[in-house]
Amino acid sequence: MRDPLSRTFAALADPTRRAMLARLSEGEANVSDLAEPFLRDMSLPAVTKHLKVLENAGLITKGRNAQWRPCQLNGEPLREAVDWMERHRIAWEDQLDRLGAYLKTKTKGTRHGHKK
Amino acid sequence: MRDPLSRTFAALADPTRRAMLARLSEGEANVSDLAEPFLRDMSLPAVTKHLKVLENAGLITKGRNAQWRPCQLNGEPLREAVDWMERHRIAWEDQLDRLGAYLKTKTKGTRHGHKK
DNA sequence: TCTATATTAAACCAAGTTGTTAATTAAATA
DNA sequence: TATTTAATTAACAACTTGGTTTAATATAGA
Numbered sequence: 141m142r143d144p145l146s147r148t149f150a151a152l153a154d155p156t157r158r159a160m161l162a163r164l165s166e167g168e169a170n171v172s173d174l175a176e177p178f179l180r181d182m183s184l185p186a187v188t189k190h191l192k193v194l195e196n197a198g199l200i201t202k203g204r205n206a207q208w209r210p211c212q213l214n215g216e217p218l219r220e221a222v223d224w225m226e227r228h229r230i231a232w233e234d235q236l237d238r239l240g241a242y243l244k245t246k247t248k249g250t251r252h253g254h255k256k
Numbered sequence: 257m258r259d260p261l262s263r264t265f266a267a268l269a270d271p272t273r274r275a276m277l278a279r280l281s282e283g284e285a286n287v288s289d290l291a292e293p294f295l296r297d298m299s300l301p302a303v304t305k306h307l308k309v310l311e312n313a314g315l316i317t318k319g320r321n322a323q324w325r326p327c328q329l330n331g332e333p334l335r336e337a338v339d340w341m342e343r344h345r346i347a348w349e350d351q352l353d354r355l356g357a358y359l360k361t362k363t364k365g366t367r368h369g370h371k372k
Numbered sequence: 373t374c375t376a377t378a379t380t381a382a383a384c385c386a387a388g389t390t391g392t393t394a395a396t397t398a399a400a401t402a
Numbered sequence: 403t404a405t406t407t408a409a410t411t412a413a414c415a416a417c418t419t420g421g422t423t424t425a426a427t428a429t430a431g432a
Contacts, residue, residue, distance in 0.1 A: 149269035153262045165347030207408040215348030231281030231333030323378040364404045
C-alpha cells in the first residue's frame with residue numbers, strides 16, 4: 141500500500157474515517173471534537189490511530205495550539221482520487237449501458253448461459 | 257469493512273486491482289487476459305484473489321463461457337464512490353482555499369507556531 | 373478416453389490493520 | 403507546585419490481506 145493513491149483509497153475505506161473527513165469538511169476541529177461521536181464505540185487511542193491513517197494519507201494536517209491538535213482537511217489527495225475515477229468514468233458508463241443492453245436481450249432464467 | 261462503500265474504496269486501494277479495472281473499462285476480458293500483465297509479479301491464484309475482491313465489492317461480474325470466465329465492469333459502485341466524494345468536494349475546495357490563505361499569512365519558519 | 377487449458381480451492385504464512393488497556397507527555401490552571 | 407485536560411505511545415491480541423505452493427475442477431479437443 142505504498143503509493144499515495146492506494147493510501148488515499150485505503151484511508152477512505154472506513155466509515156469512521158469518512159465521517160471524520162465529513163466533519164472536517166465543515167471546518168477545523170480538535171482531536172477530542174472529532175472523537176466525540178465515536179467514544180461510545182471506541183477508545184480515544186483508537187481515534188488517534190484513525191487520524192494517523194488520515195494524516196499518513198495526507199488527507200489531514202494536524203496543527204498545535206497548547207494541548208490541542210487542531211486538524212484540517214487537505215483536499216488535494218481527494219482530488220487526485222476523484223481524478224483517477226473520472227479518468228475511467230466515461231468507460232464505466234459505456235459499460236453500464238452495454239450491460240443494460242445485454243440484460244435486456246438475455247434475462248431468461250438461464251443465469252449463466254449454461255452450455256446449450 | 258462491511259458496508260458497500262467501504263468495500264468499494266478498499267477494492268480501489270490496490271494498484272493491481274485499479275489496473276484490472278482500467279483494463280476492463282476497455283471491455284470484457286477473461287481471467288487470463290487480466291492476469292497476463294501481472295504474471296511476472298505474482299501467481300495466477302493471487303490474480304484470482306484480486307478478482308474476488310473486485311467481485312465481492314460488486315465492481316465486476318464474472319460470466320462463464322466454457323472454461324473461461326469473462327469479466328465485466330460494473331460501474332455502479334464506482335459511481336456511488338464518486339458521489340460520496342462529490343458530496344464533500346465543494347467543502348474540500350473551500351478548505352484548500354482557506355489553507356492557501358493561511359499559508360500565505362504564516363510561512364515564516366515557525367513550523368508549529370511555537371508558543372509566542 | 374486422455375490430455376491440455378482455464379480457473380478455483382485449500383492450506384499456509386508474513387505483514388498489516390484495528391482495537392484494547394495502561395502509561396506517558398505536555399500544557400493550562402487552581 | 404499539584405492537578406486536570408488533551409493527546410500520544412507502548413504492548414498486546416484478533417483479524418484481515420496478499421502472497422505462496424499444491425491440488426482439484428471443468429471444459430475442449432485430439
